[in-house]
Amino acid sequence: MPAIRLFGLPTDINSSFERGAAAGPAAIRVQLWSDRGNMASELGPELGTDIAFTDDGDLALTEDTRRDDAMIRRHVALVREDGEIPLALGGDHAVTFPLVEAAAACFGPLNILHIDAHPDLYDDFGGNPRSHASPFARICEAGHAARLVQVGIRTLNRHCREQAARFGAEIVPMAGFIPDAVPVLDGPLYISIDLDGIDPSAAPGVAHPEPGGLTVRELLGVLHKQTAPIVGADIVEYHPGRDVGDVTAILGAKLVRELAALIDRNGHLEG
Template sequence: MCRIPACVFRGKDYTGSMPAIRLFGLPTDVNSSFERGAAGGPAAIRAALRSDRGNMASELGPEIGTDIAFTDDGDLPLTEHVAHDDAAIRRHVAMLHEDGEIPIALGGDHAVTFPLVEAAAACFGPLNILHIDAHPDLYDDFGGNPRSHASPFARICEAGHAARLVQVGIRTLNRHCATQADRFGVEIVPMAGFVPEAVPVLSGPLYISIDLDGLDPSAAPGVAHPEPGGLTVRELLAVLHRQCAPIVGADIVEHHPGRDIGGVTAIVGAKLVRELAALIDRNGYWRG
């Protein structure tokens, strides 16, 4: 049973205090399909977040940890036993929601999004999901693994956890995934002629999942599956900043430090942590 407080959001129908935000890492890439390396993502993004090279200010104004309650729980002790790790992730998210806190998770491969969403949906019911990615991750079964990082949104939709799924940045839609998107009613915003205003402003409860390969490789080279023609950082921030619904969880996944150049992808990941935290704080709690 989740006891979710509510809050005032820009004069709308929410009451209570602003949410506290909890960051944690999920250092696993056991479900990666091409090459492993994303397990190092949480540590690399966390190092960039803490580095004196930058600061904790967000483009929305507040400073993380000063104006916004923000705690880093470190990494969960995952084991590479998928069922065990999924249960540990669900327990941690449920605990945070019990305390009225909002999770931001650092992957790891994109397979971790399934238990993250599953736990949030157990508290809030079906979620509206904004998914940033080069790939739709809708495979019914990739390489004999239904829990592949190429399949989390198929599992999420099958389980009824998505009231609405909007995917942005997709530029590798093959026939199978196109069929899956039609089957599940997924809304894909085309990259051809992309403008941030083409992305719907979703209602709550809102979950945001960011695969860093949704960005163009020029902005985020440190991923296992780079795909040219992606979003700029500025376009992604414009998409995020337009969202005004209360956010019940978010993740940033698929950073592969071994593929990075000059740590730039980790720095982008750290910026996205700050911007998501400020957006969660601005948008407030979901009352339901």
């Protein structure tokens, strides 16, 4: 079974409203290793016991987006050279672009499951084409997405609706949501989880809370039904300064365990 490599991407230079997500990886890691919980996943296997798992710590990012993108791509390439699967903690959602770019360099266009309140398809946002509101526009423009399925969306404005049509994004909105509406994707599969995709009652620690989101149980149902080999994943947009009682960090740690168990269960794809 594949080994999993966790690493943090402590940057929020491309955040559009309020910075704070750069502190997210360290805060999630505290809860991951805390004696408050344990390493068990709901799928059964335990992190570090049944699942080979290494934590590389945080990359030394610089707030120069071009340099940071290159550093992220290099790190993913090193992880892949070791035959392991990258699992990244953001940071803002802009980091998903170089993560997907590096995975696509190994596997070709990916099937992407994107959990979010927002589609992140802006052509640019505030004059910044690398905004955290734009990563999936950049991914699709570059041809890195064979299929993009976006789940939890509840802020779809006219521009992003037009962008979704342009790129062929498949949006599963929250209005009338049922987990069965989410398709089971083929591999190679990449999973990106923006924590604001979850309802703010369960995940208040985000810069852009949007009422009416996924429950934790709905999210786990969507994840656990995926059966394809996973070639990378990220958890992004945790803002510790807006959290309440560390509940969002605790959720982030749980999602690390659940994604690791899912990667382990679904098996390995050679790149």
